[in-house]
Amino acid sequence: MNRRLKNYLSVGIFAFFGGGLRAYLNLIWSQTGTLTANIIGCFLLAFFTYFFVEYREGRDWLVTGLSTGFVGSFTTFSSFNLDTLKQLESGMNSQATIYFFSSIFIGFLFAYLGMLVGKRTGRKLAEKA
Template sequence: MKLKNVVSVAAFGFAGGCFRYLLSMAFDTRGVLIANLLGCFLLAFLTYYVIERDLLAGWLNAGLGTGLIGAFTTFSSFTTTTIKLGQHSLLGAGVSLLLSMVGGLVMAGLGMLLARRLGRTVEQHA
C-alpha cells in the first residue's frame, strides 16, 4: 500500500466524518439518512464517471471514495441511529431502515444513470 493512498484516505476520511457530524447536528437522526442517501449517489457517480473514465489519480480516487464517502456514510452511524429510533418506536426504526435500503439503491442508481448520461454527452461534444 502506498503512503500517498493512506494519507489521502485519512485526510478525506477526516473531512467525511466532519461533514456527517455536521449533518447529524443540523438534522438529528435524519442527518444520518441524508448522509447515507447522498453518499450512495456520490459513490455511484464517482465510480461510473470519474473512476471509469480515469479522470483522477488513483490516490485521489481512494481518498474520495474510501475516505470521504466511506467516512461520510458509516455503517456504525446507521446502526446506532436505527437502534436509537427503535427504542422510541419500532415503526420509526423500520421506516428508517426501509428508507435507507430502498433509498440507497435508488440513489446509487440515479448516480450511475447521471454519470453514464453525462459521459455520453461529454463524448459527443469531444
C-alpha cells in the same frame, strides 16, 4: 512520492472532510443527518465509481481519496443501525421500520441515479478529451 503513500494520505485528507461534514449534519439534524449523509453517500460513491470508469482520467489517489476517504467517512452504517435500535428501544417500532426500509430503498435509488449520472458525465468528458 510513493503511490501507496499518496493513496493513504489522500484517504486521510478526504476522510477529514467527509467525517466533518457528517458530524455537522448529525449536529443539526440528528437521525435525519445520518439518513441524509447515507443517501448522499450512496449517490456519490456510485457517481465517482462510474464516472472514473467512463472517463478513465482519474488518478488512483483521487479515486481512492474520494471513494474510501470522503464517502467512507461521510456515510455511516453503524449510526444507521444504532439509530434504528434506539427507535425500537423507545417503542417507536413503526418509525424504526419506516426508517430502516426507507434508508435502504432510497439509498439504492440514489446509488442507481449516481451510476446513471456518473456514466453520462464520464462519457461526455471522455468524448471531449
